[in-house]
Amino acid sequence: MSEEKLPKQSENFSEWYNQLIQKAELADYAPVRGCMVVRPYGWALWENIQKALDGRFKETGHVNAAFPMFIPMSFLEKEKEHVEGFSPELAIVTIGGGQTLEEPLVVRPTSETIIGHMYSKWVQSYRDLPILINQWANVVRWEMRTRMFLRTLEFYWQEGHTAHETAEEAEEETLKILDLYTDFAVNEAAVPVIPGIKSEAEKFAGANRSYTIEAMMRDTKALQSGTSHNLGQNFAKAFDITYLDRNNELQYAWTTSWGVSTRFVGAIIMSHGDDQGLILPPRLAPIQIVIVPIYKNEEAKQKVMPVVKQLEKQLKQFRIKVDDRENVTPGFKFNDWELRGVPLRIEIGPRDVENNSLVVAQRDIPGKEGKLFLSMDHIADQLTTILDDFHNRLLQRATDFRDSHIHKTDNYEEFKNIVQQGWAYAYWCGNAACEAAIKDETKATTRCRPLDQEKSEGKCVYCGESAEYRTYFAKAY
Amino acid sequence: MSEEKLPKQSENFSEWYNQLIQKAELADYAPVRGCMVVRPYGWALWENIQKALDGRFKETGHVNAAFPMFIPMSFLEKEKEHVEGFSPELAIVTIGGGQTLEEPLVVRPTSETIIGHMYSKWVQSYRDLPILINQWANVVRWEMRTRMFLRTLEFYWQEGHTAHETAEEAEEETLKILDLYTDFAVNEAAVPVIPGIKSEAEKFAGANRSYTIEAMMRDTKALQSGTSHNLGQNFAKAFDITYLDRNNELQYAWTTSWGVSTRFVGAIIMSHGDDQGLILPPRLAPIQIVIVPIYKNEEAKQKVMPVVKQLEKQLKQFRIKVDDRENVTPGFKFNDWELRGVPLRIEIGPRDVENNSLVVAQRDIPGKEGKLFLSMDHIADQLTTILDDFHNRLLQRATDFRDSHIHKTDNYEEFKNIVQQGWAYAYWCGNAACEAAIKDETKATTRCRPLDQEKSEGKCVYCGESAEYRTYFAKAY
Numbered sequence: 001m002s003e004e005k006l007p008k009q010s011e012n013f014s015e016w017y018n019q020l021i022q023k024a025e026l027a028d029y030a031p032v033r034g035c036m037v038v039r040p041y042g043w044a045l046w047e048n049i050q051k052a053l054d055g056r057f058k059e060t061g062h063v064n065a066a067f068p069m070f071i072p073m074s075f076l077e078k079e080k081e082h083v084e085g086f087s088p089e090l091a092i093v094t095i096g097g098g099q100t101l102e103e104p105l106v107v108r109p110t111s112e113t114i115i116g117h118m119y120s121k122w123v124q125s126y127r128d129l130p131i132l133i134n135q136w137a138n139v140v141r142w143e144m145r146t147r148m149f150l151r152t153l154e155f156y157w158q159e160g161h162t163a164h165e166t167a168e169e170a171e172e173e174t175l176k177i178l179d180l181y182t183d184f185a186v187n188e189a190a191v192p193v194i195p196g197i198k199s200e201a202e203k204f205a206g207a208n209r210s211y212t213i214e215a216m217m218r219d220t221k222a223l224q225s226g227t228s229h230n231l232g233q234n235f236a237k238a239f240d241i242t243y244l245d246r247n248n249e250l251q252y253a254w255t256t257s258w259g260v261s262t263r264f265v266g267a268i269i270m271s272h273g274d275d276q277g278l279i280l281p282p283r284l285a286p287i288q289i290v291i292v293p294i295y296k297n298e299e300a301k302q303k304v305m306p307v308v309k310q311l312e313k314q315l316k317q318f319r320i321k322v323d324d325r326e327n328v329t330p331g332f333k334f335n336d337w338e339l340r341g342v343p344l345r346i347e348i349g350p351r352d353v354e355n356n357s358l359v360v361a362q363r364d365i366p367g368k369e370g371k372l373f374l375s376m377d378h379i380a381d382q383l384t385t386i387l388d389d390f391h392n393r394l395l396q397r398a399t400d401f402r403d404s405h406i407h408k409t410d411n412y413e414e415f416k417n418i419v420q421q422g423w424a425y426a427y428w429c430g431n432a433a434c435e436a437a438i439k440d441e442t443k444a445t446t447r448c449r450p451l452d453q454e455k456s457e458g459k460c461v462y463c464g465e466s467a468e469y470r471t472y473f474a475k476a477y
Numbered sequence: 478m479s480e481e482k483l484p485k486q487s488e489n490f491s492e493w494y495n496q497l498i499q500k501a502e503l504a505d506y507a508p509v510r511g512c513m514v515v516r517p518y519g520w521a522l523w524e525n526i527q528k529a530l531d532g533r534f535k536e537t538g539h540v541n542a543a544f545p546m547f548i549p550m551s552f553l554e555k556e557k558e559h560v561e562g563f564s565p566e567l568a569i570v571t572i573g574g575g576q577t578l579e580e581p582l583v584v585r586p587t588s589e590t591i592i593g594h595m596y597s598k599w600v601q602s603y604r605d606l607p608i609l610i611n612q613w614a615n616v617v618r619w620e621m622r623t624r625m626f627l628r629t630l631e632f633y634w635q636e637g638h639t640a641h642e643t644a645e646e647a648e649e650e651t652l653k654i655l656d657l658y659t660d661f662a663v664n665e666a667a668v669p670v671i672p673g674i675k676s677e678a679e680k681f682a683g684a685n686r687s688y689t690i691e692a693m694m695r696d697t698k699a700l701q702s703g704t705s706h707n708l709g710q711n712f713a714k715a716f717d718i719t720y721l722d723r724n725n726e727l728q729y730a731w732t733t734s735w736g737v738s739t740r741f742v743g744a745i746i747m748s749h750g751d752d753q754g755l756i757l758p759p760r761l762a763p764i765q766i767v768i769v770p771i772y773k774n775e776e777a778k779q780k781v782m783p784v785v786k787q788l789e790k791q792l793k794q795f796r797i798k799v800d801d802r803e804n805v806t807p808g809f810k811f812n813d814w815e816l817r818g819v820p821l822r823i824e825i826g827p828r829d830v831e832n833n834s835l836v837v838a839q840r841d842i843p844g845k846e847g848k849l850f851l852s853m854d855h856i857a858d859q860l861t862t863i864l865d866d867f868h869n870r871l872l873q874r875a876t877d878f879r880d881s882h883i884h885k886t887d888n889y890e891e892f893k894n895i896v897q898q899g900w901a902y903a904y905w906c907g908n909a910a911c912e913a914a915i916k917d918e919t920k921a922t923t924r925c926r927p928l929d930q931e932k933s934e935g936k937c938v939y940c941g942e943s944a945e946y947r948t949y950f951a952k953a954y
Contacts, residue, residue, distance in 0.1 A: 065514065
């Protein structure tokens, strides 16, 4: 941990974010512009995200595979919207083994095209469907303005690609994954996302419909945290994914794709962190509990350390770390682990050993108020409850923050103020011209039309024409 | 599964290998030359390899991270041997975001250089050492002759990169990992590898010493299945990885690197498979047990299926699959799962239900001899033992095969015959000229000098000069 103080979140959110990532050793800048090195602490967080998602994918019948990262340039050109969307962002390999390649190879920005090519080979009959494949992969998009975790040239993600017999099944899959993402965000990361549908302008290049989970960061900006796309028959037609149906007739398949990326690490940092640093959700935190032994002399150390070692064994079910560094003070350690967002800190001193007790400090409640004085008896059970409560509190805090910064409005002047420091929930006619004008005038974009909304009657906040649904508008990452 | 018959292993080993990979759906050819698509069954096998290795890395104090796949061309040039070794095999990105790049980017063939650059930033003091980082990554080497899993342009691996205070610690790490790899190969994959040291000609480009685990395939060719390199201070000097030691003096660090790749999937296929197809080691097999219900009519089905469902629940601790396909016969299913190398097949028919029994067919023992007739009581415990026995039998079979195809020799004429269908274990003076001449005349290369060998006195099998150690010579993949 470097000695300079972290900027205050409330004073300079952007610098707070950048410096926190470095100080907490989540990631570092790579020697290639726009690329990052994900350091062990950041990667351990991502591995826990992977585990939580991967388990959910497998429970719902999906399997993993690996497709090549090099895609012939001609493949991208087969789907018109897709190539238009991605061609400005491509990294291209033109030399291989010392020779100029006949056909340049694109480093995948996403894999619909190469996977579509393989599916057309693998799918012959309705019996071959559905195909429910996911891959964990690195992808490259040549972005001009980059930001650690949020937008880097190379990033890490999972991309699911499925193929189905009917339009209904594809839509069902798309929504099933959106639910899965929502469940993951809420119940693992304590990030209260809003699931909804993207506008035509904001949808994935080549999709019929894109769904999203949208989260509010602590600067009130929105972060698209995961997306699920119904691709209709667009890619099936471009790549000739056909099958003989139950009546022996040739049909195009219906496909979907969906992804969550290392961007979600950014969502966690900016949903929960505070002036002291990270606050990590306990179910994903690389270290859930840190134990700091407290002693001032060798005698006290001899008393404390055996109990600490014993406790470490007793708490094997948690992700635990004993900080037994000799060259720094307990106070330094407290600050260090607070910066790194470890949910619980256990302090044990000689007095605690005598009393068969210990002190638990909770990262999200500063000072004495957050301290719990516990008996060693049934300590694992007690900590399980405390971690669950921690998760619930974090989720509640983020939900309260979000809800207090979303404002329903039917007035464009009000709207313009709202989106300076929150989200506006307003009727929109669905017209791309209104959406573009709002973006131009306020920098706020449509985030999503939430799925749980009933149709109603209103007037577009911009043009006043009739509108059936409200949409969330916000500035976004 | 395609209907064409698999070529016999003994008649055309190479075609047997290629077709088996396709038929068993481990992998498929990608639309880019030399690249493969790892299909779900193959990827599940690789995931189990990953789990087994990753657990061992973490137990020995290593952590995972992720470094960028793009490396500035100038980085590679900083270590002379390294760039000479890798420059003919590079894939190079010259265009990004529509612009020609000022400095071309290499797609990593391995990551010593970019990781060395980061370590020089992270390491200041002896307190920052050791660094024990691993990454799971894709890498690219532009090979001319490619082969599924064994040599593909893009492949998947783990690469460990560590930095230490002393030469001794670096050597200890290098050997610790070699041990770890050996333990993994033997105890997870049932592949009886020989750990040893590589010759100067065969070592990694930029290493001081390379260690290897060498396995014999069923065509008697050798396969290098994992390597661990002591890099000395070569990369520390090239990338300025320096630290203040305990006496406050500036020192170069000592580094190591080590890797196991998807090539190991090839090792498993070629160590254990037979004319019927794959035989997968139970501890890594994606499916350990397949249950095939046997019935001829609806009445029998009603009797059998509830028991099958119940059994599936009872055997949750195993990786299990119920093959309840209605459109193929049990005989077809038997062949299918034999081809795919599932260790155990449970058959349950109406008679078994009545008798509270079941039949277990063991993949490695063909016909009736391999069949076990078991009671349903304590079935999970019985199967645990049966799978352990299976592993031991597979390891013994591969060891016997290997040992019967290794021949000690002190005569070059004999040597030349031996390496046509096995490995020669012969004294070699250590002179690169002899090694090169042998390779030229016989196609056999030095595989390794085994670590457990005592120094002795002999004469080089090629030149007759005095030699202290025997070395394994073989044709290799």
